[in-house]
Amino acid sequence: MSLRKYLTSGVFFAQILAAMAIVAVISFLFFHWITYTTHHGQEITVPNLAKLSVEQAEEQLSALDLDFVVLDTVDFKPDFPKLTVVEQEPKAGAKVKEGRKIYIKINASTYTMVALPDLIEKTYRQAVPTLEAVGLQEGTISYRPYLGKDMVLEMSMNGKKLKAGDKILKSSKIDLVLGDGKVTYEETVDTTTVDTTQMPPLDGQ
Structure with a gap:
């Protein structure tokens, strides 16, 4: 069969269609795999960890496939129970992907x-x-x-x-x-009578 007849034959078109179908299937599987591995479109809402103990925060985050890191212990805040979460990053309500680390700060057990x-x-x-x-x-x-x-x-x-x-x-x-800016002073004034007759005479008198 000549090349011209082959290019216009049904066999050639069938092979072209088969090749296109294979490429389409491979492309579909590839993009599906990329979407799965990157969790595209799958977002998790960060929970509010305020006033939770480290154990309680870990339990909540683990249930959502999130991780956490304790950054520091801050000065004691009386509005929060001791040794509980006072700050977190990302904030509660933020959208993150699975496996994201949540950074937290813990309230001190007492005042410094x-x-x-x-x-x-x-x-x-x-x-x-x-x-x-x-x-x-x-x-x-x-x-x-x-x-x-x-x-x-x-x-x-x-x-x-x-x-x-x-x-x-x-x-x-x-x-x-x-x-108070008020101080009482006791002043005693001694009045002395001066006897001028006992004073020495002035020069010239």
């Missing part, structure tokens, strides 16, 4: 200890921001007679007098004794 700053002879307006800067709070304010108004004279907590550098739990309330 901080050093009490030196507030003596500082004004009240200076003292409060200084306390807050190290994580302490303003407690009860009382006054004592003193020349400097609103000047810190004493620091205490639960009735115990404190000094600069003392270690106390973060978030503690520090009571301050301030000067």
Whole structure:
């Protein structure tokens, strides 16, 4: 059979159709495999892990084929139970793929200890921001007679007098004794009568 007759024969067209069918099947299987291995279109909603223990968070994430990594322990937050999740990334509600790692931070078991700053002879307006800067709070304010108004004279907590550098739990309330700016002076004026007759005469008199 000549080439011309072969190219126009039914056998040639049948072979062409068979080859196209094979290519189509292979392409379908390939793209189906790619979709399966990359989980294309399969997204998982990240659950809210806030206030869950590490064990509870692991249980929830494992059920969704997600993994997790504990990044750090943060300063104690009273709004969260101790040793529970306070932060997570990605955030709750985010869409991720299977096997994605969720990074979490855990609440400390208690407040950390901080050093009490030196507030003596500082004004009240200076003292409060200084306390807050190290994580302490303003407690009860009382006054004592003193020349400097609103000047810190004493620091205490639960009735115990404190000094600069003392270690106390973060978030503690520090009571301050301030000067009231009112000091009573007792003045005694001695009036002396001067006897001018006993004074030596002035020159020329």
